[in-house]
Amino acid sequence: MADLTTDFVGIKSPNPFWLASAPPTDKEYNVVRAFKAGWGGVVWKTLGLDPHIVNVNGPRYGVVYGADRRVLGLNNIELITDRPLEVNLREIKQVKRDWPDRAMVVSLMVPCEEWAWKEILPKVEETGADGIELNFGCPHGMSERGMGSAVGQVPEYIEMVTRWCKQNTRMPVIVKLTPNITDIRFPARAAYAGGADAVSLINTVSSITSVNLDTMSPEPSIDGKGSHGGYCGPAVKPIALNMVAEIARDVETLDLPISGIGGITTWRDAAEFLALGAGTVQVCTAAMTYGFKIIDEMTRGLSDWMDGKGYASVADVVGRAVPNVTDWQYLNLNYVTKARIDQELCIKCGRCFAACEDTSHQAIWMKEGRVFEVNDAECVACNLCVDVCPVEGCITMEELAPGVTDPRTGRVIAAEYANWTTHPNNPAAKAAE
């Protein structure tokens, strides 16, 4: 049995699965249910200073569906906790006392002035919480008031506030980053410079999920008007994975621990974040969609997979894929593959044909009796047919061995690695040899 326990910047938890700061973590009742279900930790719903904020009283969420009404993306216009600070602190203290083995991190968002942080930090420390997370990510509502992503979009502010926190508390400081920026490395470096113990990402992506075509209001609609919200769920996972990887391989932040967040729905998603350098993962939408019980699949799945691969502990997995994340210019141009269609598995839907035919390569033949075959002389190995085929494993990519002639280019495939930096078509190429 793989050891799932984690020690993330000194914060211990029985497994790497934490609930992200959001409605599932906004009161004792939920958090206790989550711990009973088996979650390793929580980041408590973001606290602010009193008087506590208010939420809209109409719908807060919008959604993007996949087939069968599966939630692919969720958008929200909710703000930070709308309960009094003192109530939250009392509950945090109680839960931490009752569940000492679980990670209890408290998310915070107060005005960008040192007095505000000085005021709230001792109160949090008093609860016995394991650490704090600075919410520099919320892209709606709070940002209009100079908080959340309004801070997270200015690296200097991130560094300044992080430093204030480090100076005013002994608790580990995790800085939660917003994806609503151009290059995630800058805010990460700023957090690092300010002394952050770790970063967590991503918070939600600014979004409008849909427009009501009868009322012409964005959804969720509040009395005929809508405001952009924050997007999360499976749809944002690719954005999050990339940002995590960017920080993990940035020479300036190589040793900055990361808590990965964004679209994690199954153990597999979690393992991918770990592989790209996350030390723990946080989950919000999946828990909001399916309830806390998904933790069983997540912990069992991760454990089984680790056993199968021979990874003894979570730390063995963390960062394994990072060395394989590179820049496009270093990809091997002598790696040549062709699509292969398994005729036994083919159900003859013809989607590969439509995709290839209309997406410029025209590399699939539709033969008598709806037999689909790849024309190697045209196949550029783009993978689109693999992606659109409804049957998993029916279309695969086969590597052409060195020495074989690629019928598309007429060139013999070389065994050695060669990339763009040395390619003759590259005006900036350095002479080979």
Next chain:
Amino acid sequence: MTNNPMTPGIVPGRLPAETYRENFADLHPPYDAHEARVAADRCYFCYEAPCIQACPTSIDIPLFIRQIQAGQPQAAAGTILEQNILGGMCARVCPTETLCEEACVREAAEGKPVEIGRLQRYATDALMAAGEHPFTRADSTGKRVAVVGAGPAGLACAHRLAMHGHEVVLYDARPKPGGLNEYGIASYKAVDGFAQAEVAWLMRIGGIEMVQGQALGRELTLDGLAAEYDAVFLGIGLSGVNALGAEGDDGAGVSDAVDFIAELRQAEDLATLPVGRNVVVIGGGMTAVDAAVQAKLLGAESVTILYRRGREKMPASGFEQDLAASKGVRILAHAMPVAVHGAEIECEYTEDGPDGLTGTGERFRLPADQVLRAIGQRLEGAPAGLALDGGKIRVEGPGRTSRKGVWAGGDCATGGDDLTVTAVAEGRDAAEDINATLC
């Protein structure tokens, strides 16, 4: 309820009133919006989809399902009806398991096709519930066309001709239009008077005058019609019934399955319909299954389908055979009737040999208060002067008969299976050809 399933003879009222209602309710109840959404989501939007090819009317199935997915069932109905004006009836009666759904790639993938028929019904029902008729007529051409027979073939032909701006007179021998949609289709496939509602909806195109109670060969002659109209279309179906040729097959308890069904379809109150305690249906097609199942649903104690060949040769589809079995109908294959003796039928086992099908000599008797003949319909009253082929009006291409200016389609004409959807396709294509010829 005066009688019960065990009452001897052919009697009405074998069941309590509510049981009739339950028994004759919709075979495939309509989808609600949620079910339709779930079912529609399963469509892969195949390239040159095999289902389109498998549909005799070539409905663009992936397109209409995508329109349902995109929240526009009425627009989906437009896509359906463009190709098949009786898309509503076809959604209910097509043997989809041997047509579009058999071709569905998800049948190959999972043995569970997208339920195209039910989705088609969802779309067409939505349009009809909204009271819309999405087609309009072209400017009048001044041409007049006689369409004989208001079954699926004649209706489809008349509608398409009217759309092209021709004036159509639609004659039918029977008191109600619809052909077998009204008189033949099993009643649990077209509940709540759908056949008439659909005809009324179809007639909203305008330009079609319906004349009932006029028969070709009785009030009308082909020469007369040809002289009066610019073109004639014959969609007269198969009104004759094949004879059994067994001793005693004109006895009191013996009748034609199609008549039994027609009477059932027209009955105001099913409890007044007499049915035997022990019913034997002779035949192996859709008519045999429909008659047998409905006899069972009317309260017969035992119903047996007697089919002279092997079960795999039955024209009724696997789905229909299963339906019969699920209602408690027994299918006795490789057996043929020899003689009817009062309330018993004498049968003989058969076998396939080098000289075709022969009796084995082994005989047995079954109790049979009622015997229903369902061994096929044939063309009756084909106008003289038209070339026939295999007992049907010979047509070439889009329904052209041997006589210039006369077209035919549906069951009465050669080519295609005897199905509602095929009749619609043939009527439509003949209309296009008539239009091309006249203009």
